[in-house]
Amino acid sequence: MTQAMNTTIVIFGASGDLTERKLIPALYNAYCKGRMPENFNIVGVSRSEFSHDAFRDHLWEGVQEHASTICDEAEWQKFSQNIWYHAGNAKEQDVLHTLDAFLKEKENGTSNRLYYLSTAPSLYEPIVLNLGMANMVSEDGGWRRTIIEKPFGYDLKSAHALNDTIHRVFQEHQVYRIDHYLGKETAQNILLFRFANTIFEPLWNQNYVDNVQITVTESVDVGHRGDYYDKSGVLRDMFQNHLLQLLALVAMEPPVSMKADDVRDEKEKLLRSLRPVEPHETVRAQYEGYTETEGVEPDSQTPTYAALKMYVDNWRWFGVPFYLRSGKALANKTSEVIIQFKRPPCHLFGLPVDAQEIRPNVLAMCIQPNEGIHLRFETKVPDVIDQTRSVEMDFKYTTYFGDEPLPDAYERLLLDAMKGDATLFTRSDSIESSWRVIDHVLKGWQSPDAPPLVSYARGSWGPVEADILVGKDGRRWRLECGKKHG
Ligand code: BG6
DSSP states (O other), X not given: OOOSSEEEEEEETTTSHHIIIIIHHHHHXXXXXXXXXXXXXXXXXXXXXXXXXXXXXXXXXXXXXXXXXXXXXXXXXXXXXXXXXXXXXXXXXXXXXXHHHHHHHHHOSOEEEEEEEOXXXXXXXXXXXXXXXXXXXXXXXXXXXXXXXXXXXXXXXXXXXXXXXXXXHSOGGGEXXXXXXXXXXXXXXXXXXXXXXXXXXXXXXTTTEEXXXXXXXXXXXXXXXXHHHHHHHHIIXXXXXXXXXXXHHHHOOOOXXXXXXXXXXXXXXXXXXXXXXXXGXXXXXXXXXXXXXXXXXXXXXXXXXXXXXXXXXXXXXXXXXXXXXXXXXXXXXXXXXXXXXXXXXXXXXXXXXXXXXXXXXEEEEEEESSOEEEEEEEEEOTTOSSOEEEEEEEEEHHHHHOSSOOOOHHHXXXXXXXXXXXXXSBOHHHXXXXXHHHHHHHHHHTSXXXXXXXEEOTTBSOOHHHHHHHHTTTOOOOOSSSSSOO
């Protein structure tokens, strides 16, 4: 993508982790591929004092460590000449006025502007309001857009209030609520896989699917984020956004087109079809030793793991359980979606006669790592007449697309925001629909029916209660990507 008009990317909260680990490496990679606008400025804003050069040096360290590819140091020199730093507290209106003057000086003419809010969430509203008051949102001299990081709100009420405030300043088409899972190549491929092929979609419903499982596990613990995490917990940190978005991609109806609002209309319909999850359909757990983390209350009841059994009450999915689980400090990092198909109605090949003994077909979408898609089916064991064995058809990204790492999600999302393509960003209604689901679970956890907060060993696959949740239905969790295909 090259555009003649200047584009300025303003990062609020620029001294934070995300800028150095994700945003600048992503923009640098886009630059190396010739995908940045022809004329651009990147301006970091935060309270810490940095000279422009000190800021660039700091970012170069991040790029060396985190960029998926380093094209060449000379390219960094050229790229980084467009990076600037402006110190100040964006909560103060004066700072925005001086920032605007600084931006105009660097832009030297009309320019598009992308305001990236990567600050503490409590600053989102004041910054947005200040942008409005400083007249930095009017689109007379190029477009004005904002990307808002997660967490977007703390519950339905605060998310609604935040949407209201944002809409006082920006119109919805200018707002890009980011969920980096949607920028992952493999997550984008879910819709492609479903709607660019004809062989699976006819089976993608309650007639053929027995259950769907979404597993997003991490081996890391909360690390230095204890303060934030202890107030959020796994439902707010992972389910409200990433897991529900994956669920929406897997279960939504085909959109009219791939245009942003057509896709987002279908996602919103799906989120609205989710049945409220009751406490007995949930498990909440905390890993051993969590309360010793800095920033965490010594008697904290915050779950670091949860499992939910969900239903989509619509024509396609009625009665099919969707089991979702996510947690930290687990055995392995894996994000995968499993579609388990129904078993054949009876067993024709050897004993026993009971069809329950036949292994079901399983389709595994490996979001990360070991990116790919695998289909498991039964086959005859050679030279014996009464035995079947499960085998797999495997698609691995590396086999077809080489060993180059897949582009980082932020690269795609930043470029999309500059292009004005909001398909992979969450619309205000869906943010609120997701919170409605999560609020209901959280309310259940405050009620007398709440499941106990159980603990699990670090490095395990989570508490036994999660196995019981699925086991009660005669099923078990499947791990198809995380421990295989390595
Ligand atoms: C973030 C959460 O949104 O996603 C983190 O706040 C989590 O707690 C991270 O570690 C996981 O992302 P990924 O891309 O590493 O799976």
